[in-house]
Amino acid sequence: MTFSLAARCPRTGMLGVAVTTSSIAVGSRCAFARARIGAVLTQHRTDPRLGPAGLDLLAHGKTAQEAIDALIASTPHHGWRQLAIVDNAGRTAHFSGKKIASIHGGAVGEGVVAVGNILKDAGVPAAMVRDFARAPERPLAERLVGALAAGLAAGGEIHPLASAALVIAHRESFPYVDLRVDDDPQPIARLEALWRLYAPQAEDYVNRALNPDDAPGFGEVTR
Numbered sequence: 001m002t003f004s005l006a007a008r009c010p011r012t013g014m015l016g017v018a019v020t021t022s023s024i025a026v027g028s029r030c031a032f033a034r035a036r037i038g039a040v041l042t043q044h045r046t047d048p049r050l051g052p053a054g055l056d057l058l059a060h061g062k063t064a065q066e067a068i069d070a071l072i073a074s075t076p077h078h079g080w081r082q083l084a085i086v087d088n089a090g091r092t093a094h095f096s097g098k099k100i101a102s103i104h105g106g107a108v109g110e111g112v113v114a115v116g117n118i119l120k121d122a123g124v125p126a127a128m129v130r131d132f133a134r135a136p137e138r139p140l141a142e143r144l145v146g147a148l149a150a151g152l153a154a155g156g157e158i159h160p161l162a163s164a165a166l167v168i169a170h171r172e173s174f175p176y177v178d179l180r181v182d183d184d185p186q187p188i189a190r191l192e193a194l195w196r197l198y199a200p201q202a203e204d205y206v207n208r209a210l211n212p213d214d215a216p217g218f219g220e221v222t223r
Helices: 049-060 064-074 123-131 141-151 188-212
Strands: 001-006 015-021 031-034 039-042 080-085 092-096 104-109 114-118 164-169 177-181
Touching: 001 039, 001 080, 001 141, 015 031, 015 039, 015 141, 015 188, 031 049, 031 141, 031 164, 039 064, 039 114, 039 141, 049 064, 049 080, 049 092, 064 092, 080 104, 080 114, 080 177, 092 114, 092 123, 092 188, 104 123, 104 164, 114 123, 141 188, 164 188, 177 188
Parallel strands: none
Antiparallel strands: 001 015, 001 114, 015 164, 031 039, 039 080, 080 092, 104 114, 164 177
């Protein structure tokens, strides 16, 4: 019960995913990204193990399509699964299992792939891709969250949404952004608001990890 997208920004090298659904805690199950490796979405009767497994395949040199093919071949219940991958070269691939009975599908653009299931309209993934491509100068996070909003405007899911998540990987082993909304009647709008709050501080949090002596203290008493 999910619609989502994964993308790579060629300007910055950032890799990210954004996802929303009618169940709780989508960010803990569906969205995975690793700096300089790729981003993976796993959804519909979700197997969260497929996210890290897909990233490991990319890390060992597989393309997005090769990683998808390997996941399908090694997953006995792949008929229930929906997957999407973007690799570090911006190549994309997606898969929807034959046991998915609801309206579902996927769409790709330059460096972006979108998928969805239990949708009101089969055009939701394409609407997300179109919105993502609309203004490539925007920050990746803004483009990802904006694309979720476009997917909702195009019909979204058949059930009311309850959770949303945004994960972006950039340079370091830890996420550059990892924001989650749970049990909210408007999770996409709340996720957008969280990003606006977080954006001015994103680089500062990286600096706190790498250069704590010189990083801003965020209200700490400093000497």
